[in-house]
Amino acid sequence: MADSRYRGLRVLVAGAGVSGRSAAEALLAAGAEVTVTDGSAARLAALASLESQGAQLVPGHNTPPEDTDLVVTSPGWRPDAPLPAAAAAAGIEVIGEVELAWWLDQERPGGPATWLAVTGTNGKTTTVSMLESILRAAGADVVACGNVGLPVVDAVRAGHRVLAVELSSFQLHWQRALRPEAGAVLNLADDHLDWHGSLESYGEAKAKVYAGNDVAVFNADDEWSTRLVRAAGGRRVSFTLGVPRADQLGVDEDRLVDRAFGEDVELARLSEVRPAGPHNVANALAAAALARAHGVEPAAVAAGLRGFEPGAHRSVLIAEASGVSYVDDSKATNPHAADAALRAHDSVVWIAGGLLKGADVEELVRANAGRLATAVLIGRDRGEFSAALGRHAPDVPVHEVASGDDAGMLEAVRLAHDSARPGSVVLLAPAAASMDMFTDYAHRGRAFADAVRDVLSETPAATTRGG
Numbered sequence: 001m002a003d004s005r006y007r008g009l010r011v012l013v014a015g016a017g018v019s020g021r022s023a024a025e026a027l028l029a030a031g032a033e034v035t036v037t038d039g040s041a042a043r044l045a046a047l048a049s050l051e052s053q054g055a056q057l058v059p060g061h062n063t064p065p066e067d068t069d070l071v072v073t074s075p076g077w078r079p080d081a082p083l084p085a086a087a088a089a090a091g092i093e094v095i096g097e098v099e100l101a102w103w104l105d106q107e108r109p110g111g112p113a114t115w116l117a118v119t120g121t122n123g124k125t126t127t128v129s130m131l132e133s134i135l136r137a138a139g140a141d142v143v144a145c146g147n148v149g150l151p152v153v154d155a156v157r158a159g160h161r162v163l164a165v166e167l168s169s170f171q172l173h174w175q176r177a178l179r180p181e182a183g184a185v186l187n188l189a190d191d192h193l194d195w196h197g198s199l200e201s202y203g204e205a206k207a208k209v210y211a212g213n214d215v216a217v218f219n220a221d222d223e224w225s226t227r228l229v230r231a232a233g234g235r236r237v238s239f240t241l242g243v244p245r246a247d248q249l250g251v252d253e254d255r256l257v258d259r260a261f262g263e264d265v266e267l268a269r270l271s272e273v274r275p276a277g278p279h280n281v282a283n284a285l286a287a288a289a290l291a292r293a294h295g296v297e298p299a300a301v302a303a304g305l306r307g308f309e310p311g312a313h314r315s316v317l318i319a320e321a322s323g324v325s326y327v328d329d330s331k332a333t334n335p336h337a338a339d340a341a342l343r344a345h346d347s348v349v350w351i352a353g354g355l356l357k358g359a360d361v362e363e364l365v366r367a368n369a370g371r372l373a374t375a376v377l378i379g380r381d382r383g384e385f386s387a388a389l390g391r392h393a394p395d396v397p398v399h400e401v402a403s404g405d406d407a408g409m410l411e412a413v414r415l416a417h418d419s420a421r422p423g424s425v426v427l428l429a430p431a432a433a434s435m436d437m438f439t440d441y442a443h444r445g446r447a448f449a450d451a452v453r454d455v456l457s458e459t460p461a462a463t464t465r466g467g
Contacts, residue, residue, distance in 0.1 A: 004107055007031035012064050014083050015074025016043035019097040022151040023072045026104055028053045037061035068092055072100050075170035096174030098167065101152035103177065113156065116290045117165045119172060119209045120186030122337040123283045125311055127186060128166040130287035134304030135162055138296045147171065169205040179212030182293040184286050188224030189336030207231050215293035217286060220248060239285035241278055249285045256285060261292040268302040275315040279340035313445035315341060318452045323422025326452045329429040330445030335364040338431035342368045347424040349416045353379035354432030361388045361431060369393035374419040376401065376412045380436040404437045406447045413451035
């Protein structure tokens with residue numbers, strides 16, 4: 001890229017994780033002078049190979065070097081953290097890895113890729129993965145990237161022609177130039193309020209997915225999605241779990257129907273959406289809307305949904321024994337996601353708890369009190385769950401597990417197993433983040449699956465699944 005806008009720029013990459021590595025490698029290839037900083041010596045050491053390419057690795061910067069032209073920040077850095085705050089005060093531009101990817105994409109010799117972007121509190125990964133499956137069925141050179149799969153910079157550098165991009169609120173906060181062909185906000189609920197400060201600021205970040213769209217996709221059944229789309233300048237297309245009107249996709253009896261890009265086009269049968277449940281039907285409709293905005297034919301939508309393989313830790317059946325199912329939905333890291341998981345079942349032994357990050361579980365417990373058989377609570381904020389259960393479900397037995405990590409999960413599963421009765425579901429849907437006990441939600445899900453297998457190992461009637 002001899003004419004790259006980054007050639008000769010002195011760039012500080014803040015964060016040596018996956019996105020930081022990708023940003024640093026791309027900037028070096030574009031001719032920039034790159035310094036990478038991180039508070040973790042281990043993460044910096046993992047990038048030692050970049051030093052031979054000319055990068056400098058510097059531990060723990062709180063202020064950018066005086067000659068810095070640009071700061072590229074990893075998504076987790078809050079804007080009021082010392083480094084980005086100092087850069088902004090010094091008049092140094094601060095962008096995210098996704099913004100960097102956008103500008104690098106504009107420099108492609110063959111022209112930029114088509115970006116189809118998805119954000120929302122819940123369902124992003126499933127929707128983007130469904131969208132990738134649909135586009136592949138249509139023959140597109142597509143990859144899922146962003147907050148799932150490849151970092152966007154790597155997807156751009158690999159040359160893919162269509163990008164199905166999952167964007168978190170952290171990533172969107174740092175965006176300025178991003179202009180996807182079509183974008184969707186699936187929903188909005190209390191989450192990451194400790195990072196953004198308020199639900200309104202969280203929504204403002206999410207709404208950036210609508211900047212410059214040809215088609216803005218929104219959820220007609222979600223108040224915030226409907227509110228945020230008002231800022232969109234392109235055509236607005238909504239999806240609903242009800243019977244669709246014109247300019248909507250929705251459900252008519254047992255069919256997913258498009259009345260936005262056609263008069264009455266059947267896209268798929270309801271039974272072809274996996275995993276089952278209203279929230280995943282909504283995800284499928286959102287993915288279909290984005291695909292149809294890109295010109296995908298109905299047959300490819302149906303084929304893509306049939307061929308879609310759900311991701312790990314999202315309503316995954318781990319085992320069945322003595323009439324009891326054990327389901328891993330560790331990805332339910334906030335109350336909104338846990339509500340969707342709980343509503344898919346009638347009688348639940350609920351394993352919940354972790355880091356609430358400022359979220360409130362009152363409405364979650366109140367709305368699902370009638371389907372709870374027992375609650376087993378783990379994690380730092382389990383007391384808030386216990387108090388809400390005492391107020392809204394006083395007859396539901398509650399067990400609390402004080403120990404952490406995998407041993408704590410094993411104890412929780414033992415308690416859940418002992419409480420479960422035929423016809424019930426032992427459901428890990430924590431409604432909270434995992435970092436108080438585990439590395440991430442995937443580690444938590446694996447610990448649950450391992451604990452289930454351990455507890456059932458001497459139960460001949462058990463049927464375990466891959467996890």
